Amino acid sequence: MSVARVTTLSVRSETSFDDAIAAGIARAHKTLRGVSGAWVKEQKVEIADGTITSWEVVIEVTFVLDD
DSSP: OOOOEEEEEEEESSSSSHHHHHHHHHHHHHOOSEEEEEEEEEEEEEEEEEEEEEEEEEEEEEEEEOO
C-alpha cells in the first residue's frame, strides 16, 4: 500500500503556460521525493497595455510518502 499527499504551487512565467508548468514540476521534484503527477488547477495571464506580460498557473502536485 502507498500513501500520497498533494501540495499546491503557484508559478509565474514570462514565457508561457507550458514554461510555468515545467518550472513548477522541476521545483517540486527538487524538494519533494516521489513526485508522481500534477493537475493544472488554474491558469491566468497578467496584462499591461493590452499585452500579456506573464503567465501564471496553480498546480497541485502529488507525491508518494516514504514508508
